[in-house]
Structure formats: C-alpha cells, structure tokens
Amino acid sequence: MGDVIVVTGATSGLGRALISALKGAGFTPILTGRNADKVTAAAADLGVAGYQLDVSDAGSIETVAAQIAADHGPVAGLINNAGIWLEGDFEAYDPAAIQAVIDTNTTGTILMTHAMLPDMITQGRGTVINIVSTGALYTRKMISVYAASKWAIRGFTGCLEVECAPKGVRVMGFYPGKISSNMYETAGVGRDLEMAMTPEQGAAMVVTMLRDEGMVWGHVSGRSIADYL
DSSP, X not given: OOOEEEESSOSXXXXXXXXXXHHHTTOEEEEEESOHHHHHHHHHHHTSEEEEOOTTOHHHHHHHHHHHHHHHOSOOEEEEOOOOOOOSOGGGOOHHHHHHHIIIIIIHHHHHHHHHHHHHHHHTOEEEEEEXXXXXXXXXXXXXXXXHHHHHHHHHHHHHHHHHGGGTEEEEEEOOOOXXXXXXXXXXXXXXXXXXXXXXXXXXXXHHHHHOXXXXXXXXXXXXXXXXX
C-alpha cells in the first residue's frame, strides 16, 4: 500500500476523480465528505476508506483527523478540495451564504491543513495541495465572495510553501478554470461546461504534482529558500 493521502470534498466531481486517480497511481486515498450517505456509497463504489467530515466544523476536523491517524497511521498528503460556489450581485447575497463560503473554502482549508501538517513535519516529508481557482488570479463581477475565499487561500498557500519547505513538506496550489462538476448546479447557477476541464483531467494534473518530487521551492527562479525567509 502506498502513502496515505486525504482528500476533502471527495464524493463527486474533482474530488471523486482524485480518489480514483490516486488509487490507480498506487497511493492509499482516504475519501471524506460532508454527506454521510454519499460518503458511504462513494467509498464502497471506489473500494476505499471513507469518513464523514464537515470542513466548516472545527470539531469535525479534529475528530476525523484523529480517527484517520488511528486507522491508517501517519498521513503523507492532504488535498484540500472541498469548496462551494457563490455567484450574483454582492448586495443580494444572504449573510449565511457568505459565511458558508468562507467557512468551507477558506477556514476549512486552513484548519484541515493545521490538523494534518504536524504529522508530516514530524516525518520530515509530505505534501499539501490546495485546490484554489483561477478566481484567485484575476477579478471579475458577480463572484466577489467566492474570489475572496480563494484569494485568501492563494496567500495562505504561498506563505506556507516557504515556511514548510525547510521542514521537508511541499505546499502547492492548483488553479483550475471551469471543471465539469455539479458545483455550479448545487449553487443554483447555470453554466456552459462544454469546454470545461473534466474531473479526470484535473485529477491527472494533481496526481502529477503530488508525484513530482522535483517540485521544490529552492529551485524557483534560481533562488534559494533562504532568500524568502
């Protein structure tokens, strides 16, 4: 069995494709998701371990992280994939919807990383990949809160990258455009996905990132890690 890799938001779309791709690449993927019935069904279908996990709930993260460690030993990787979409005029947003986006996309990613990172640092190896978005690379109307949630993770990822590299842990961000998943439909937004990346294509890219041990910070632009500390 290969390295244990935890994937959040893994019952559908990119997350589910990641579980399949990781298993095919020889890793031991751990499937997590908010809906217990979907977790059970997806885990059984894919032949992997599954855990109900709500990344917007700090208590859920703490409990599940401890259970995964007890069941599978040290975790070698974390893919923060769980996320929700919000689109529309900012002044029309429901405050509860705003909070849900930040709790899941931003705080959830940060707290999941906080829970899983110590074991990787202890081992002196590991990888954290945050599924960010091209929404964290540019600005456009109608996605202010979603973009804010992802711009925050862009900064978090970059800072943690230079902090963790000397400790042997790689931290990276994946910035896809549209992926043909049910994220938009779940948010009640229509979207033409004919030209979108498939979940399988996205998963293949992330697995390549995970496997490429040459992707270390010290080789960027010919600079050393010390230049950024």
